[in-house]
Amino acid sequence: xxxxxxxxxxxxxxxxxxxxxxxxxxxxxxxxxxxxxxxxxxxxxxxxxxxxxxxxxxxxxxxxxxxxxxxxxxxxxxxxxxxxxxxxxxxxxxxxxxxxxxxxxxxxxxxxxxxxxxxxxxxxxxxxxxxxxxxxxxxxxxxxxxxxxxxxxxxxxxxxxxxxxxxxxxxxxxxxxxxxxxxxxxxxxxxxxxxxxxxxxxxxxxxxxxxxxxxxxxxxxxxxxxxxxxxxxxxxxxxxxxxxxxxxxxxxxxxxxxxxxxxxxxxxxxxxxxxxxxxxxxxxxxxxxxxxxxxxxxxxxxxxxxxxxxxxxxxxxxxxxxxxxxxxxxxxxxxxxxxxxxxxxxxxx
Amino acid sequence: xxxxxxxxxxxxxxxxxxxxxxxxxxxxxxxxxxxxxxxxxxxxxxxxxxxxxxxxxxxxxxxxxxxxxxxxxxxxxxxxxxxxxxxxxxxxxxxxxxxxxxxxxxxxxxxxxxxxxxxxxxxxxxxxxxxxxxxxxxxxxxxxxxxxxxxxxxxxxxxxxxxxxxxxxxxxxxxxxxxxxxxxxxxxxxxxxxxxxxxxxxxxxxxxxxxxxxxxxxxxxxxxxxxxxxxxxxxxxxxxxxxxxxxxxxxxxxxxxxxxxxxxxxxxxxxxxxxxxxxxxxxxxx
Numbered sequence: 001x002x003x004x005x006x007x008x009x010x011x012x013x014x015x016x017x018x019x020x021x022x023x024x025x026x027x028x029x030x031x032x033x034x035x036x037x038x039x040x041x042x043x044x045x046x047x048x049x050x051x052x053x054x055x056x057x058x059x060x061x062x063x064x065x066x067x068x069x070x071x072x073x074x075x076x077x078x079x080x081x082x083x084x085x086x087x088x089x090x091x092x093x094x095x096x097x098x099x100x101x102x103x104x105x106x107x108x109x110x111x112x113x114x115x116x117x118x119x120x121x122x123x124x125x126x127x128x129x130x131x132x133x134x135x136x137x138x139x140x141x142x143x144x145x146x147x148x149x150x151x152x153x154x155x156x157x158x159x160x161x162x163x164x165x166x167x168x169x170x171x172x173x174x175x176x177x178x179x180x181x182x183x184x185x186x187x188x189x190x191x192x193x194x195x196x197x198x199x200x201x202x203x204x205x206x207x208x209x210x211x212x213x214x215x216x217x218x219x220x221x222x223x224x225x226x227x228x229x230x231x232x233x234x235x236x237x238x239x240x241x242x243x244x245x246x247x248x249x250x251x252x253x254x255x256x257x258x259x260x261x262x263x264x265x266x267x268x269x270x271x272x273x274x275x276x277x278x279x280x281x282x283x284x285x286x287x288x289x290x291x292x293x294x295x296x297x298x299x300x301x302x303x304x305x306x307x308x309x310x311x312x313x314x315x316x317x318x319x320x321x322x323x324x325x326x327x328x329x330x331x332x333x334x335x336x337x338x339x340x341x342x343x344x345x346x347x348x349x
Numbered sequence: 350x351x352x353x354x355x356x357x358x359x360x361x362x363x364x365x366x367x368x369x370x371x372x373x374x375x376x377x378x379x380x381x382x383x384x385x386x387x388x389x390x391x392x393x394x395x396x397x398x399x400x401x402x403x404x405x406x407x408x409x410x411x412x413x414x415x416x417x418x419x420x421x422x423x424x425x426x427x428x429x430x431x432x433x434x435x436x437x438x439x440x441x442x443x444x445x446x447x448x449x450x451x452x453x454x455x456x457x458x459x460x461x462x463x464x465x466x467x468x469x470x471x472x473x474x475x476x477x478x479x480x481x482x483x484x485x486x487x488x489x490x491x492x493x494x495x496x497x498x499x500x501x502x503x504x505x506x507x508x509x510x511x512x513x514x515x516x517x518x519x520x521x522x523x524x525x526x527x528x529x530x531x532x533x534x535x536x537x538x539x540x541x542x543x544x545x546x547x548x549x550x551x552x553x554x555x556x557x558x559x560x561x562x563x564x565x566x567x568x569x570x571x572x573x574x575x576x577x578x579x580x581x582x583x584x585x586x587x588x589x590x591x592x593x594x595x596x597x598x599x600x601x602x603x604x605x606x607x608x609x610x611x612x613x614x615x616x617x618x619x620x621x622x623x624x625x626x627x628x629x630x631x632x633x634x635x
Contacts, residue, residue: 049536097539098539101538131633
């Protein structure tokens with residue numbers, strides 16, 4: 001069941017929530033809408049669901065124009081960030097809700113609910129109320145409830161947003177595996193680039209109500225189309241006046257900012273041709289991954305990333321002089337004028 | 350023991366048993382003293398007074414026809430009033446929570462007027478409005494309907510004084526209720542009326558009933574407003590609290606206390622129900 005979003009725009013008062021959105025989700029794909037808060041990703045999802053009506057443009061689900069179709073008739077499954085379970089109903093009753101509305105025979109409801117409880121791994125918890133479940137379990141109920149009505153498409157609004165880190169990771173891996181089994185066309189909203197890359201077949205990066213890039217996780221990470229994508233998907237150093245510092249062949253002639261991923265920087269304790277001398281001001285060990293804060297000059301530091309093994313080999317100490325050399329550098333000359341007002345990056349130094 | 354501090358409990362295990370009274374803390378003493386003087390003593394006095402008449406006479410006074418009729422006027426009218434307010438109050442709470450409109454804050458504040466306004470003032474205003482030549486009374490008078498000095502007047506007074514209860518108990522529950530709950534129901538195919546019946550009403554019902562019961566208790570106990578808008582003629586629109594006053598005016602303290610005791614027992618039962626309802630309304634909370 002494909003989803004086609006065509007030239008959709010939506011305004012709330014003076015706020016342009018969506019601007020000329022075009023997306024084509026192929027049947028059976030799992031797509032992430034990725035962006036910071038206020039980027040319009042939730043509005044887009046709600047528009048596809050029928051909870052919002054676009055000012056212009058159309059939504060076509062499985063060949064049928066549903067732009068103005070009531071949400072009740074779209075036959076979509078919707079999963080909410082804060083679960084939105086019916087707290088006066090048990091797990092079984094929650095899952096059965098959509099089937100009862102459809103006047104499904106009692107025996108069929110029972111069979112379907114049993115099947116779904118098994119699928120979302122909640123066996124033995126069917127008679128509990130939502131307030132007797134953990135966050136992860138509640139979201140599984142939310143999923144089962146949405147799947148019960150055999151929806152054409154599944155829409156998930158920050159489905160893991162309210163969960164703690166460990167449960168979030170478990171549940172998202174499980175959702176990916178579930179999708180591989182069920183192959184239901186799905187769109188989920190997230191502000192977490194790691195989550196989008198781990199789960200989705202395709203990522204739609206959004207900012208300020210517009211689409212910045214659509215592509216596979218690899219494409220979006222390796223070949224970011226805009227400075228925003230570069231800085232939002234993955235960590236990045238933005239060097240605004242890099243020419244004087246890194247006077248080497250990487251740099252284009254224009255004066256546009258230069259983007260370097262922390263892991264695209266080679267570190268050594270002695271100089272190489274073209275390397276830059278810096279002072280190591282901070283070592284942040286995050287398990288296997290080690291982040292280094294390197295000061296090039298006063299008020300100008302750059303983040304680099306190495307692993308624990310490299311740290312031990314180089315025997316780095318805070319305050320020591322180290323030499324860095326970027327391996328991979330990117331710039332967006334075509335965005336030279338717009339980039340600054342466009343976004344604030346994660347690692348502007 | 351609830352009244353002893355934790356350090357005392359620890360000492361208990363080592364030291365020989367201390368006397369019960371040495372463990373009593375000051376806040377507990379203050380609580381009991383205050384409650385005794387303000388609440389328990391008057392209740393005890395009322396019951397004692399009513400028991401000065403023998404059990405047989407108690408029964409006779411409590412069940413004499415004029416008293417039965419007064420209970421009936423009080424309880425049945427209050428029931429109607431708070432059921433009407435159960436519906437209206439829920440709608441008002443819904444509008445106050447979900448709608449944005451100019452003057453909303455003022456309307457929200459107005460809801461509490463029956464709490465603050467002296468009941469005699471309220472009675473005065475209602476009587477002026479609903480007598481046959483009052484603003485509203487003259488509108489229905491041509492149809493042969495009299496409001497003031499009839500049971501309808503009692504109903505109006507009870508509606509007035511019990512309106513805040515349902516609004517104020519339903520409002521916080523509605524504010525906590527995320528709109529996503531309704532959207533979830535819609536996404537599963539539920540119509541507006543199905544969403545209301547199967548999702549919203551069951552969640553709101555405990556707080557609606559709590560408000561209804563509180564309003565009922567208040568309406569049954571109301572005196573000041575009703576005395577001005579009712580004729581207080583026995584068997585017509587005489588409510589039980591006014592009957593108590595009439596007995597006192599006749600220096601018949603014994604039967605005033607008997608009817609008072611019946612009302613006291615009724616209030617205690619209502620409060621028990623309110624408590625159970627509140628427990629029920631909390632059972633789905635996180």
